[in-house]
Amino acid sequence: MKTEDLIDALAAGIEPVRPARLDPALLAWAGGAAAVAVILLLGARSDLTQALQAPTPWVKAIYTAALAQTAIWLATRLGRPGLDPRPALFALLAVVGIAVAWGGIEMVLTPPDQRMAGWLGQTWDICGRNIVLVSAFAAPLVFLSARRLAPTRPTTAGLALGLATGGIAATAYGLLHCGEATAAFVATWYTLGVAAAGLIGAAVGRFALRW
Amino acid sequence: MGCCVVDKEAELKRLMLRGLDGDPVAWRALLTEMRGALTPFFKRRLTGCEADAEDLVQDCLIAIHAKRATYDRSLPFTAWAYAIARYKLIDHFRRQGRRHDVPLEEASVLLADHTVEDGVVRRDLKKVLSILPLRQRRLIEDVRVGGFSLAEAAQRNGFTEGAAKVSVHRSMKTLVASVNPNED
Numbered sequence: 001m002k003t004e005d006l007i008d009a010l011a012a013g014i015e016p017v018r019p020a021r022l023d024p025a026l027l028a029w030a031g032g033a034a035a036v037a038v039i040l041l042l043g044a045r046s047d048l049t050q051a052l053q054a055p056t057p058w059v060k061a062i063y064t065a066a067l068a069q070t071a072i073w074l075a076t077r078l079g080r081p082g083l084d085p086r087p088a089l090f091a092l093l094a095v096v097g098i099a100v101a102w103g104g105i106e107m108v109l110t111p112p113d114q115r116m117a118g119w120l121g122q123t124w125d126i127c128g129r130n131i132v133l134v135s136a137f138a139a140p141l142v143f144l145s146a147r148r149l150a151p152t153r154p155t156t157a158g159l160a161l162g163l164a165t166g167g168i169a170a171t172a173y174g175l176l177h178c179g180e181a182t183a184a185f186v187a188t189w190y191t192l193g194v195a196a197a198g199l200i201g202a203a204v205g206r207f208a209l210r211w
Numbered sequence: 212m213g214c215c216v217v218d219k220e221a222e223l224k225r226l227m228l229r230g231l232d233g234d235p236v237a238w239r240a241l242l243t244e245m246r247g248a249l250t251p252f253f254k255r256r257l258t259g260c261e262a263d264a265e266d267l268v269q270d271c272l273i274a275i276h277a278k279r280a281t282y283d284r285s286l287p288f289t290a291w292a293y294a295i296a297r298y299k300l301i302d303h304f305r306r307q308g309r310r311h312d313v314p315l316e317e318a319s320v321l322l323a324d325h326t327v328e329d330g331v332v333r334r335d336l337k338k339v340l341s342i343l344p345l346r347q348r349r350l351i352e353d354v355r356v357g358g359f360s361l362a363e364a365a366q367r368n369g370f371t372e373g374a375a376k377v378s379v380h381r382s383m384k385t386l387v388a389s390v391n392p393n394e395d
Contacts, residue, residue, distance in 0.1 A: 003246055006269055010276045011239035016232050020280035080281045081294030150278035152298040210302065211274070 021076055022164075026145035030138040030165065034172035037137035042130060042177045056181045060174040063186060066095045067194055068167025075160035079149025085156070092163070096191060103187030121180040124189050130177070131193030132200070134169035135162075139201070142168070143208060151209050158205010159198050166197030221358070224288040231279060242272050249296055256300060263303065271299045342389055343382055350375055351382045 038044070051057055074088035110118050121127075142165045151157030170190050180186065223244060229237035249271055253264040274295050282291050336356070340348050346368060353364035354375075365375035 001269070003265065003269055003272070006272060007239060007242040007246065010242060010272065011235045014230060014233055014235050014238045014276075017280040019283070020278070080283045080291075081278075081298065082286050082290035083283050148278075148280060150274070150281040150295065150298075152294050211278070 020079065020148040020150075022072055022079075022142075023145040023148070026141050027072070027168075030141035030145070031168050031172065033141055034134050034138040034169045035176060037134045037169075038172045038176045041133065042173075044176050045179055047179075048176065051179070052175065057175050060178075060186050060190070061171050063095070063099050064167050064170035064174055064190060064194070066167075067092070067191075068164050068171065070095055071160050071163035071167055071198075075146060075151075075157055075164060076149065078153060078157040078160055079146060079151045081150055081152050088160075096187075099183070099187040099191065103182070103184035106183045118182045119184045119188065121182065121185045121189075123178065123180060124185065127178065127180070127185075127189040128193035128196055131166060131170045131173055131190065132196050134173055135165045135197040135200075138168050139165045139197075139204075143201075143204070146209070150211060151205075154209035155202050155206040157209050159202035161205060161209075162201015163194055163198035165201060166194030169197065170194050218358070220287050220289055223292075227279075227282060227288045228284070231282065238276075242275070245275060245292060246272060252293075252296060253300065267299055267303055270303075271296050274299060339386055339390060343385065347378055347382050350378055351386075354379055 045051060070088060070092040074085055074092055077083050077085040077088045107115055107119065139162070142161050146157070146161055149157075170193060174186070174190065180189075223241060226237045226241035226244070230241055246268055249268045250264060253267045253271075254261050257264050257267075275292060278295065282288070340351065343351065350364055350368045350370060353359040353367055354361055357364070359367065361375055361379070362372050364370075365372045368375070370378060
C-alpha cells in the first residue's frame, strides 16, 4: 500500500477518542473472577460473616487494594508512550514500605517468644502459592483491560499488570479465605505472593503486550 | 532554529488535539507531517536496509492512529510520537533477531523541546547560558527556549526589535564559540 493512500484511509476513518486507560469494567470482572476462584478452589472461611465484622480483614484488604491501585496506575503510565512512570512506582513502593514498617513495629512490640509464631502464622508456606493460583484466574481479564494502551516497555508493563492482578487476588484471598491477622504476616507473605504474580506477569507481558 | 522547533511542536500538538476530537483534515495534515519527519528518522537508523524504512513509517503511522488515545495532553506531542517511533524501531530489530542500540541523543533533532524539559539538558543549558550578561540571557531564553517571537521577546526585555535581533545573533555566536573549542 502506498503511504499516501494509507494516510487518506486513516484520516477518513477517524473518530473522537477519550484518553486510554485500563478498562474498569474488565478490572471489576477480574475482581469477581478472583473471588469465585477463592471460593471454588480454596473455600470460603467457615466464620466468614463474623470475621468480616471485625476490622482486621478490611485492613488487610486496604493494603492489598492499595497495591492493586498503585500497580494499575503504574501500568497506565507505562501504557502511555513518553510518560514518566516513576511517580506511580514511588507510590507503589511507598505502599509496601508502610506495610513493612507497620509489620516491623508490630514485631518489635510482640514478646520475643511469640514473634516467630506471629510472623509465620499457620499458613506462611501456602499463602504466596494461593495468591499466585488465584491470580491465574484474574490475570487474563487484567491483561485484556490494558489492550487499548501502548506500553513501550512490555516487560515492565507486564510486571505492573501482574502486580495489579496479584493485588486483586490477594484482596479476595484475604477477605474470603485467609484467617491470618498479623501485620508482619501480611507485609511479608502477601507481599511476596503479589511480587511473584508480578514476576510471572513480566514474563507474560514481554510477549503478550507487544503491539 | 530553536524557535522553529518550538513552533513545530505547537503546530503538531494543535493538530493532534483536533485529531483527538475527530477532525479528519487536521489528522491528515498531522500524519503527512509525521511521514515527512519519520522517513529520515528511520532511514538514518537503518543503514544497509533503508528499504524497511517505508514499512516502518507505515507501521508507525498506523500505531499513531490506532493508539492516539494513549496521548497524554500534558506532554509535548513529539515526546509521545517519537516514543512510539523508537518502540517500533526496537521491535523491528528484535523481530530481526539483531541487537542494536538506538541512539537517544539524535532524537533531540526531531523531538525538540521535550528534551529541554529534561533536567540534565536544562542544567547544561543554564550553565552555557550563564556566560551571557543577564539582559541578553533573558532575551535568548525567551526567543530560543520560551518560544516567544522576536518582537514579543524584545518588548518583554526592553529592546527594540532591531537591537534584539543583533543581540540574539551576538549571543548565539558567543554561545557557539563557548561550547565548540574548534571554532575559536
